[in-house]
Amino acid sequence: xxxxxxxxxxxxxxxxxxxxxxxxxxxxxxxxxxxxxxxxxxxxxxxxxxxxxxxxxxxxxxxxxxxxxxxxxxxxxxxxxxxxxxxxxxx
Numbered sequence: 001x002x003x004x005x006x007x008x009x010x011x012x013x014x015x016x017x018x019x020x021x022x023x024x025x026x027x028x029x030x031x032x033x034x035x036x037x038x039x040x041x042x043x044x045x046x047x048x049x050x051x052x053x054x055x056x057x058x059x060x061x062x063x064x065x066x067x068x069x070x071x072x073x074x075x076x077x078x079x080x081x082x083x084x085x086x087x088x089x090x091x
Contacts, residue, residue: 012019029036068074 011017014020026036033039066074
């Protein structure tokens with residue numbers, strides 16, 4: 001089984017392969033959109049999803065609640081890994 005996966009991955013990342021084509025399309029989209037993922041997110045996570053939206057479309061819902069003293073504190077909190085394991089860090 002792992003040989004099959006290796007073959008698929010090698011084909012995907014080969015020069016001129018699907019991976020390179022996809023990367024080029026994403027780079028072009030990045031240059032033409034204010035937020036390249038917005039349309040995909042809106043369509044797949046909200047409009048096509050018939051499950052309870054907060055639980056199934058917002059990864060923040062699985063993290064413990066945090067209380068921030070000021071709006072800027074949430075930005076100082078760091079990446080998702082930091083939010084999951086540590087309290088806000090004063091900068």
